[in-house]
Every structure is written in structure tokens, then in C-alpha cells.
Amino acid sequence: MIMSKTILLKNRPQGTPQNSNFEFIEEEKPSPKDGEVLLRTKYVSVDPYLRGRMRDEKSYIEPFEIGAPIASAIVAEVVESNNDRFEKGDFLTGSLEWKEYQTSTAENLRKVSSDENSLSANLGILGVTGLTAYFGLDRIGEPKEGETLLVSGAAGAVGSVVGQIGKIKGLKVIGIAGSDEKVELLKSKFGFDASINYNKTEDLAAAIKEHAPDGIDIYFDNVGSYTLDAAMKNINRLGRVINCGAISLYNETEKPTGPRLETTIVKQSVKMQGFIVSNYQEHFPEGVKQLSQWLNDGKLVKEETVVEGFDSIPQAFIDLFEGKNKGKMVVKIY
Amino acid sequence: MIMSKTILLKNRPQGTPQNSNFEFIEEEKPSPKDGEVLLRTKYVSVDPYLRGRMRDEKSYIEPFEIGAPIASAIVAEVVESNNDRFEKGDFLTGSLEWKEYQTSTAENLRKVSSDENSLSANLGILGVTGLTAYFGLDRIGEPKEGETLLVSGAAGAVGSVVGQIGKIKGLKVIGIAGSDEKVELLKSKFGFDASINYNKTEDLAAAIKEHAPDGIDIYFDNVGSYTLDAAMKNINRLGRVINCGAISLYNETEKPTGPRLETTIVKQSVKMQGFIVSNYQEHFPEGVKQLSQWLNDGKLVKEETVVEGFDSIPQAFIDLFEGKNKGKMVVKIY
Numbered sequence: 030m031i032m033s034k035t036i037l038l039k040n041r042p043q044g045t046p047q048n049s050n051f052e053f054i055e056e057e058k059p060s061p062k063d064g065e066v067l068l069r070t071k072y073v074s075v076d077p078y079l080r081g082r083m084r085d086e087k088s089y090i091e092p093f094e095i096g097a098p099i100a101s102a103i104v105a106e107v108v109e110s111n112n113d114r115f116e117k118g119d120f121l122t123g124s125l126e127w128k129e130y131q132t133s134t135a136e137n138l139r140k141v142s143s144d145e146n147s148l149s150a151n152l153g154i155l156g157v158t159g160l161t162a163y164f165g166l167d168r169i170g171e172p173k174e175g176e177t178l179l180v181s182g183a184a185g186a187v188g189s190v191v192g193q194i195g196k197i198k199g200l201k202v203i204g205i206a207g208s209d210e211k212v213e214l215l216k217s218k219f220g221f222d223a224s225i226n227y228n229k230t231e232d233l234a235a236a237i238k239e240h241a242p243d244g245i246d247i248y249f250d251n252v253g254s255y256t257l258d259a260a261m262k263n264i265n266r267l268g269r270v271i272n273c274g275a276i277s278l279y280n281e282t283e284k285p286t287g288p289r290l291e292t293t294i295v296k297q298s299v300k301m302q303g304f305i306v307s308n309y310q311e312h313f314p315e316g317v318k319q320l321s322q323w324l325n326d327g328k329l330v331k332e333e334t335v336v337e338g339f340d341s342i343p344q345a346f347i348d349l350f351e352g353k354n355k356g357k358m359v360v361k362i363y
Numbered sequence: 364m365i366m367s368k369t370i371l372l373k374n375r376p377q378g379t380p381q382n383s384n385f386e387f388i389e390e391e392k393p394s395p396k397d398g399e400v401l402l403r404t405k406y407v408s409v410d411p412y413l414r415g416r417m418r419d420e421k422s423y424i425e426p427f428e429i430g431a432p433i434a435s436a437i438v439a440e441v442v443e444s445n446n447d448r449f450e451k452g453d454f455l456t457g458s459l460e461w462k463e464y465q466t467s468t469a470e471n472l473r474k475v476s477s478d479e480n481s482l483s484a485n486l487g488i489l490g491v492t493g494l495t496a497y498f499g500l501d502r503i504g505e506p507k508e509g510e511t512l513l514v515s516g517a518a519g520a521v522g523s524v525v526g527q528i529g530k531i532k533g534l535k536v537i538g539i540a541g542s543d544e545k546v547e548l549l550k551s552k553f554g555f556d557a558s559i560n561y562n563k564t565e566d567l568a569a570a571i572k573e574h575a576p577d578g579i580d581i582y583f584d585n586v587g588s589y590t591l592d593a594a595m596k597n598i599n600r601l602g603r604v605i606n607c608g609a610i611s612l613y614n615e616t617e618k619p620t621g622p623r624l625e626t627t628i629v630k631q632s633v634k635m636q637g638f639i640v641s642n643y644q645e646h647f648p649e650g651v652k653q654l655s656q657w658l659n660d661g662k663l664v665k666e667e668t669v670v671e672g673f674d675s676i677p678q679a680f681i682d683l684f685e686g687k688n689k690g691k692m693v694v695k696i697y
């Protein structure tokens with residue numbers, strides 16, 4: 030009998046997630062019913078937004094239930110098929126559960142190239158991550174050549190793509206990250222014009238001003254909190270703030286407070302806009318096409334942190350909040 | 364010799380403006396040079412945004428200088444003309460100084476109808492106030508029939524027009540104001556569906572929820588601070604917040620703090636956007652035409668609080684922060 034592991038949400042994290050919030054169970058590998066495929070998980074995406082689904086709170090997506098499997102974006106191989114659309118050996122991607130094996134009708138999954146080198150890109154630069162960078166910057170940021178773009182979480186999955194697209198669009202790009210190694214990477218690998226290590230900066234607003242004496246036109250925010258405050262002190266008239274995430278606040282147990290931003294918003298005619306990538310779902314083909322083209326042309330560089338083994342999934346997720354990833358964090362199962 | 368009074372900024376207000384921040388001087392009535400008109404001030408607009416210009420701070424408009432005259436929107440009569448474009452008896456409007464008489468090249472002034480009944484409307488519903496309501500709601504709010512609109516400062520100059528335009532556009536309109544009399548006026552005169560007296564409400568967020576159980580799609584914010592927080596607790600997915608003003612913060616001497624809003628902005632895909640009406644300057648003719656038509660058709664009702672006498676200008680301005688006005692506050696000089 031072949032067994033298959035599943036990872037359940039054991040209890041809701043208080044503050045930073047711990048391994049003890051997750052539970053592993055083993056069940057017999059399932060068999061696909063008529064119309065179903067049996068999938069073997071190949072790559073698992075771990076993402077900061079999953080922290081939000083672990084809270085028992087209304088959001089744009091249902092919270093995970095205690096005792097039920099976690100789900101995220103996954104690339105999986107079809108190992109048996111009772112479904113006309115897919116055959117053994119195909120690779121599919123979409124939202125799936127943290128299981129070694131699972132069955133699916135595959136209704137919301139799409140087939141991807143089985144080229145080993147590009148499989149994980151479907152979870153990153155050609156997947157939700159790349160599309161988040163692309164649509165956030167394009168649709169909310171409305172970038173114009175010659176403008177200045179600031180990106181926080183700049184060495185992360187989304188931020189590293191945002192900065193690269195910014196350069197393609199002719200912007201001056203400044204990144205904020207949390208280590209000397211990352212800050213160097215932003216310039217050497219992703220072509221950022223300047224970068225700031227926030228862990229070595231006493232006055233972040235002043236550091237931004239030093240690199241952007243004429244102010245910031247677009248701020249792509251993955252972090253929130255103090256980083257957002259510092260960006261707002263440098264925002265230009267008619268500036269755009271793309272509120273993509275607020276990782277600095279996801280593990281807060283108290284309601285966080287900070288300076289009120291509404292006077293700056295009024296005085297400077299600033300737009301702050303939050304989004305989730307599925308707001309642009311109908312335009313995904315456009316996004317994937319553009320990102321693939323830039324990737325093939327060598328204008329976009331893929332950066333991944335790959336962790337190995339099904340048992341590593343929870344720790345890989347936890348490590349996101351320590352910034353242990355460079356680029357997209359994925360777990361390779363086999 | 365005919366004398367003419369001028370009101371100067373004597374010193375910068377600390378907290379709420381006081382009469383002692385202003386100084387009256389008298390000078391001889393000036394004579395117009397070649398190409399100039401001599402203007403006699405008829406109506407003076409007092410507006411919350413002038414408080415910002417009394418600070419020594421960078422903003423979208425230069426601060427007033429200490430010892431120099433205050434300026435605001437004014438309707439004035441041409442009493443002498445050495446300018447080909449205008450003749451004695453014409454009424455002009457635009458940004459002018461708080462003076463009984465002044466000369467001007469009239470370059471940035473425009474002629475308005477001399478009909479006594481509509482003169483003051485050029486400072487209100489057909490002027491900056493009406494245009495602020497119109498463009499803010501239309502361009503940032505992007506209202507769709509059947510949506511729910513919340514307005515703060517709802518009995519004020521801008522708010523009362525916003526709510527009425529909301530009704531014309533087929534929205535459900537809820538207003539927040541500061542007295543029973545105003546709250547009644549919102550429903551009886553301006554056609555709001557519901558209204559809340561914040562001075563009699565312990566939990567503003569709960570009061571909003573009571574009137575808008577399905578949440579708020581558009582929030583037109585004139586107030587900021589706690590009122591904004593309460594609105595954000597009720598904001599729907601893809602909601603729009605129009606940051607028009609933050610009168611509750613204009614007199615603050617400390618940097619105000621409050622709950623961080625970025626997680627709500629991200630989770631609910633909210634757009635918060637500040638503006639000043641001059642962002643839409645090229646479209647003003649469209650706005651004035653539409654507002655005039657609604658006014659003539661009886662779809663918009665004009666509401667003014669008219670204070671009399673040049674010497675009353677500072678007090679009328681100060682009274683804005685106590686909410687003593689209903690609709691547009693103007694000072695009639697003669």
C-alpha cells in the first residue's frame with residue numbers, strides 16, 4: 030500500500046507561525062474516480078498571503094479550517110488519468126492541497142510545459158507572483174518613463190520582478206531589502222539603480238531621500254507599516270502607492286497603529302490602492318504572454334529559493350517571515 | 364478719501380485659529396493702472412483648506428506669508444475699469460485678497476452673471492465647492508447605480524452637494540454630520556437616505572453598519588481620523604475612498620496617529636485617493652455645465668450660511684471648525 034502525507038492546519042498561529050501550528054497525517058494514496066486525475070505534487074508555492082488565511086477573519090478568500098489541509102499554488106504530475114483532457118505524464122498547475130498525492134477533476138487546473146527547467150517558474154515569474162508584479166505595477170502604478178519607483182520587499186518573489194519590470198519601462202528603481210547580500214543582488218542581478226538595507230538604516234525616510242532627491246512617483250509596497258510611512262514622506266504630488274502586501278503586519282497580534290496618512294494623501298493627491306491578482310484574472314493571458322517574452326528575451330531574470338522535501342513545507346513558509354528567501358520560495362518534492 | 368480695509372495673517376495659528384491670528388489694516392482705496400480694474404469685494408468664500416495655507420509647510424499651494432493678506436475665492440464688482448475686457452458693473456470671480464477694494468489685471472478672473480440671486484453660488488455650488496464634489500465623486504468614486512455612498516461632513520459645503528449628486532446617480536446615500544438639525548436637513552432638504560449624528564453616536568462603525576448592512580462601496584471623506592477609521596471598517600471589496608479633506612486633523616499640533624489601514628486596503632482591494640479640484644481644471648467647463656443644469660432642473664438644492672460684513676470674515680472662517688455652517692459658508696460684504 031502506498032501512503033500519502035497531508036499537512037493540516039492544527040491550530041491558528043498566534044504571532045509568527047510555528048511548526049506546531051501544522052500537523053502531518055498519512056493516508057492511503059487515493060484512486061481517481063471517473064473524470065478525475067491522480068496528481069503527485071512536484072512543486073509547492075509558499076507565500077506570505079497564506080498567513081492571512083490562517084486567521085479566522087473575513088478576507089477576500091475563505092480562511093483555512095482547523096483540521097483541514099492547507100492549500101496553495103502547486104505544480105503536480107498526472108500519474109493516473111480518468112479524465113479526457115489530461116494524460117499520464119502531464120504537468121498541471123493551480124490551487125491544490127498540501128498532499129503528496131491527491132485526486133482532482135482538474136477543472137481549475139491548467140496544463141503547463143513539462144520542461145523540467147521551467148516547471149517551478151509556473152509558481153513564480155510566470156505564475157501568480159509574476160502576474161502580481163505585472164498587473165500591480167501596470168494597472169495601479171501607471172508608470173511613465175523617467176519616473177522614480179520605490180519597491181519594498183525588493184529581493185522577494187514579487188518585489189524582484191517589480192523592479193525588473195520597472196527598468197524595462199524606463200523607470201529609476203530603488204529597492205529596500207533586509208541584508209547586504211540582498212541589497213547587492215538587487216543591483217548586480219536585477220538591475221536596480223539603488224538599494225537600501227533597512228536593517229542598517231536608522232532613518233529610512235532620509236535614506237530614500239538620498240537616493241531619490243526629487244521624490245518617489247510610485248511606491249510598490251509589500252511590507253506596510255514603518256516602511257510605508259517612510260515612503261509616504263517622500264511621495265510626490267500625484268504619486269501612486271500599490272498596496273500589494275503588508276508582511277510586517279501579518280504576524281501582529283495587537284491592532285497596529287501609526288501616523289495618520291490622510292493629510293499627505295489629500296495634500297499630495299496620492300492614490301493608494303490595494304489589490305489581489307485575481308482582480309485581473311480575465312487579463313492573465315496577456316500577462317503570461319508578456320512575462321514569457323521578457324523572460325525569453327533575457328530582460329527578466331528568474332530568482333528562486335528552492336527547498337527540498339515534502340516535510341520542509343511548513344518551515345519554508347515560516348522562513349518567509351524571516352526573509353530567508355531570495356526571489357520566489359518554492360518547495361521541490363521530488 | 365475713501366479707505367479700504369485689508370486682513371493680514373498676523374501670526375500662524377497654533378491649533379484652532381483665533382481672531383488674534385488676524386490683523387486688520389486700513390489703506391487708501393487704490394486706483395487702477397492702465398489695463399487694471401478696481402474691484403469692490405461683494406462675497407468672500409471661507410474654506411477649511413485655508414487652514415493648511417496658514418501653516419509654514421510644503422503643500423500643493425504656497426503658504427500665506429506672515430504680514431501679508433489672506434486670499435480666497437471672491438466675487439467682486441468692477442467699480443472702475445481701465446481694462447478692455449471688463450466694464451463698470453461687471454461681476455468677476457477668482458482668487459482675490461481679503462480687501463474691501465483691490466486692483467487687478469483680472470487675468471485669472473472670469474465674469475459671472477450679475478443676477479443678485481446667483482452671485483454667491485459662484486463660490487459654492489457652481490464654484491470650487493460644487494466642482495470638488497462633482498469631480499471627486501465622479502472621477503475617483505466611479506459610482507455605479509445601486510451602490511452605497513457614505514459622506515462625512517455631509518451638511519457642509521462639499522458634502523451636501525456630494526450626497527445630492529449621489530442621489531442623482533442612483534446611489535443609496537448615508538451622511539454623517541454633527542447636530543440633530545443637520546442630520547434632519549440631510550434627509551429633508553438634500554434627499555439623503557439616512558444620516559448619523561456623530562456627536563450622539565458611541566460606536567460610529569456600528570452606526571454605519573446599521574444603515575449599510577451590506578457595507579459601503581464609496582466613502583467621500585471630508586473629515587479624516589476616527590471617521591475614516593469607522594468607514595474603513597465597513598468598506599466593501601473594491602471600495603473607493605475619496606480623500607477630499609481631513610478637517611478633524613487641520614488644527615492638530617501633534618502628529619496624529621491611528622490604526623494602520625494598509626491591511627484593509629490590501630485585503631479589500633480598496634482605492635484611497637486624495638485630490639484637489641484643480642487636478643481637473645481642464646474639465647471645469649463640463650462640471651459647471653452639468654451642475655448648472657441640475658440646479659436649474661431643481662435636482663440640486665443650494666444651501667448657504669451667509670454671514671454679513673467685512674469684519675466678520677475671520678470669525679466665519681474660525682466657525683467652520685465648529686461646524687457652525689450648513690452648506691457653503693460665505694461672507695456678504697455689502
